[in-house]
Amino acid sequence: MHMFTERTQVLLSREQRHRLERIAAREGRSIGSMIREAIESYTASGPRSRSEAAEAIIAMDLPVADWAEMKAEILGAAAVGPPEVGAPDG
Numbered sequence: 043m044h045m046f047t048e049r050t051q052v053l054l055s056r057e058q059r060h061r062l063e064r065i066a067a068r069e070g071r072s073i074g075s076m077i078r079e080a081i082e083s084y085t086a087s088g089p090r091s092r093s094e095a096a097e098a099i100i101a102m103d104l105p106v107a108d109w110a111e112m113k114a115e116i117l118g119a120a121a122v123g124p125p126e127v128g129a130p131d132g
Contacts, residue, residue, distance in 0.1 A: 052077070 054062070062073045069076075106112070 046078075 062076060065071075066073050066076055107115075
């Protein structure tokens with residue numbers, strides 16, 4: 043169990059407070075635990091930024107063909123369409 047030592051005051055509308063009370067009663071939880079969970083969810087490490095994702099892909103050092111060759115392969119696959127589910131690879 044975590045030891046909570048910091049206190050923060052938050053002003054809510056009457057309706058927000060009532061919604062929290064209803065959910066807390068239904069789930070058998072305290073409003074404080076629900077607010078802490080919401081804060082944790084909101085502030086947790088989210089998805090990478092686009093530049094971080096690009097850097098991670100580049101760092102994989104994957105084999106890359108000539109762009110014209112790759113483009114032809116992509117367009118060829120798009121023209122054929124996706125394979126049927128359960129169809130053997132061919």
